[in-house]
Amino acid sequence: MKVIPIQAARVPAAPFAGGPLTDTRGRWLRDLRISVTDRCNFRCVYCMPREVFDANHPFLPHSQILSFEEIARLARVFVGLGVKKIRLTGGEPLVRKQVPRLVAMLAELPVEITLTTNGSLLARQAQALADAGLDRVTVSLDSLDDATFRAMNDADYPVAKVLEGIEAAAAASLAPVKINMVVKRATNDHHILPMAEHWRGSGHIVRFIEYMDVGSTNGWRMDDVVPSSEVVRRISERWPLEPIDPNYPGEVAERWRYRDGAGEIGVISSVTQAFCASCNRMRLSTEGSLFTCLFAQSGHDLKRLLRGGASDEELRAEIAAVWQRRDDRYSEIRTAETAKQRKIEMSYIGG
Ligand code: SAM
Ligand code: SF4
Ligand code: SF4
Helix, strand or coil: CCCCCHHHHHCCCCCCCCCCCECCCCCECCEEEEECCCCCCCCCCCCCCCCCCCCCCCCCCHHHCCCHHHHHHHHHHHHHCCCCEEEEECCCHHHCCCHHHHHHHHCCCCCEEEEEECCCCCCCCHHHHHHHCCCEEEEECCCCCHHHHHHHHCCCCCHHHHHHHHHHHHHCCCCCCEEEEEEECCCCHHHHHHHHHHHCCCCCEEEEEECCCCCCCCCCCHHHECCHHHHHHHHHHHCCEEEECCCCCCCCCEEEEECCCCCEEEEECCCCCCCHHHCCEEEECCCCEEECCCCCCCCEECHHHHHCCCCHHHHHHHHHHHHHHCCCCHHHCCCHHHHHCCCCCHHHHCC
């Protein structure tokens, strides 16, 4: 049972009068994604290509990354501003030591806490995460075919270990697990149907994600994108699907259910059907910068304030001002040119 801590109650009234905090396009601040590390034990070809993220890559030194205490303090301020859901991500969040301790600190807040992981270290941590107060988990798995998966994660990591992680999460009451598959044409799109078939009737929910032009190192091309409409059509031809309502306004995945009652799937269509109009997410990077869009070119340094002795009120005013100035809608205005622009890497600001 989560309790509202005394300090949350101490956060003063919002600097905006009456109602939720909105940006210049009238979007509410609802979700916060916190990157707890910029490191990862995988080198997924679409996210951290090995030739860029090699032994010489300058990952953040420990002194520059936010401590759990700093993260928890900021999270409390965000919750005071209306955030309802916090997702821990990275890099690979579970390569950072003692993540369950952070989850326990965040679980004192009146928010839903979720985590996105590549699943490699989940089997041994799932129970501790659930005990600490994690509500749900999303596991990335791009193919059930071992050779394809090993090639895509470029760390020779086997499918079986990720499946063990998903089972451990379910056993620890973190079900239904969401399973994210990034679909890249001619790389794993022939594994869409096997993926759907494997999880049909399991209670878990596969979400097919369009390959995105995040960062500037993955060599993204529009030709590599498999539109969600094609994914839905291909699955529906085999097992008929029908659309269902979102769980809440601004939900990223579009939901479809099997007409035969075998559960649901989701599709995330950031490229072909932009959902910027309802985008309510703020991102906090590992080193304490705020990003108002996944495709941002720069962030807003909060750590300087945090470590410079700012009060909760000052932090709150700064975060509110950043959100109130927000005008992002990258996916609505994406072109071949913008895709080539220098952008922050997803492994740095968190998926
Ligand atoms: N390491 C964790 C993982 O892989 O689940 C969390 C961080 S990862 C950046 C978060 C999500 O972003 C994953 O589901 C991953 O597949 C997805 N992702 C990374 N690069 C992507 C890209 N270029 N296009 C679409 N999704 C991407
Ligand atoms: Fe690591 Fe996740 Fe990026 Fe893959 S998608 S390289 S697992 S951060
Ligand atoms: Fe939100 Fe930016 Fe993605 Fe649009 S492009 S949905 S504003 S993160």
